[in-house]
Amino acid sequence: MLDVPxxxxxxxxxxxxxxxxxDLLAHRTAHVIGFKEAAAWSAGWIGLALVFGAVVFLVLGTTAGTEYTTAWLLEKSLSVDNLFVFAVIFSYFKVPRAYQHRVLFLGVFGALVFRALFLAAGVAVVNRFTVVLYLFAAVLFYSTYKLLRGEEESFDPGNSFAVRMLRKVIPVRDEYAGTKFFVKEAGKRVATPLLAVVVAVEAAxxxxxxxxxxxxxxxSDDVFIVYTSNAFAILGLRALYFMLAGLLDRFHYLGVGLAVxxxxIGVKLVLQASHKMISTDIPEIPSPVSxxxxxxxxxxxxxxSMLRPAPSRPSEPAAPPRDDRPSDRSGDRSDDPPSTP
Known part of the structure; x- marks a missing residue:
């Protein structure tokens, strides 16, 4: 473990x-975030992550700095899948574009908390039971198989366990009420669809x-490295989504790249576990190679993806609207959500 001051x-x-x-003060007024604004924020988040990485290099050494950079880039690439799911959630709940940043902000805040718990538990388990690395490798190999076969599980926002539990705890109305999560109807407090969207994002x-x-x-199995790299990757998700919304389907080879x-990483886990449990003669993959x-x-x-664009698919007839999806009756056409990438 690193001796982190x-x-x-x-x-x-x-x-x-x-x-x-x-970020919250800059977006305290709900508005539609365009490409230029999202690109500027995305560059800022990436720059902040790299500056922190430079501090890690200087304070904790080259090995720690390389592990941080590798972990951050890995999490950043894996987070692209989150962007597709965000698009599905926003489309399903018909979230007005002006409200989407508020949802993602709260989603990021929740992700920072949950990742801290998961990563702390994961580090503790790995440091005590090395054999669990084989289980983690199996999870990654299975995810690879699903990506290559195109069998990645679809996410149904309205039918997710978290959203169903929310509806049992408190009634959820059909119409949005600006950026409010709760309103009073007939003297009773009810939730707006925006709360259900936040719950769906957290579940994803x-x-x-x-x-x-x-x-x-x-x-890395150091809490500082794994959590800080995760945190900086998560912080830039909102800007990355608004910058790439509508362009995600152009990177059609990215799924194959993520599978590779x-x-x-699964092979790296197997070698790492075998090196610790079976023989030190079994080589590990160095962080610079990773x-x-x-x-x-x-x-x-x-x-x-850019050199060989995906073949255009024939347009499909629009599906009829579902009655159980919320609607925004404000009449402002500029808040209509973008089409799902």
Whole structure:
């Protein structure tokens, strides 16, 4: 385990808190976020993550800095799947575009809390029971199989367990009420669809943690490295979504690239566990090699997607509207959500 000075933990916590406060103040008024604004914010989040990585290099050494960079880039690439699910959720609940940032902000805040719990538990288990690394590798190999076969599980926002439980705890009305999560009707407090959307986003993040946590633990088993890299990758999700919304389907080879990365990380886990449990003669994959593989595979999948565009698919007839989906009756056409990528 790394000997992380207390001031570095404090600096990380202050960076996250100040960043979230600045983001919230900058978007305190609900509005539609365009490409230029999203690109500027995305560049800012990436720059912040890289600056923190440079501090890790200087304070904790080259190995720690390489592990942080590798883990951050890995989580950043895996988070692309989250963007597809965000689009599905927003389309299902017909979330006005002006309200989407508020939803994602709360989703990111919840993800920071849940990832802290999952990663702390994961590090504790791995450090005590090395054999669990084989189980984590099996999870990653299965995810690889689903990606290559196109059998990745679909996410039904309205039928998710979390949303169904919410509806049992409190009534959820059909219409939005601005950015409010609760309103009073006939003297009773009821939830707006916006609360159901936040719950669906949090539930989706829990699902993605099944792949994310084992993958990052293959890079490092230090709590500081795995959590800070996750946090900075999560912080940039909102801007990345608004920047790439409507363009995600163009990167059609990215799924294959993610499958290759997950398979590689699975192999790294197997070798890591075998090195500790069977024989020290079994080599482990160094962090610089892992970083190089992730960069090359991501670059190749994006380049292939641009050089060989996906064949256009015949348009399908629009599905009839579902009665159980919420609606926004404000009449403002500019708030209509974008089509699902």
């Amino acid at each position: 207390v001031w570095l933990w404090v600096a990380f916590a202050l960076t996250v808190v100040v960043s979230l406060a600045v 993040d829990l699902i993605f943690a099944v792949d994310s946590v084992p993958a990052v633990l293959a890079v 990365i997950l398979a590689f 970083l190089a593989v992730i960069v090359v595979v991501l670059a190749a999948s994006i380049a292939l």
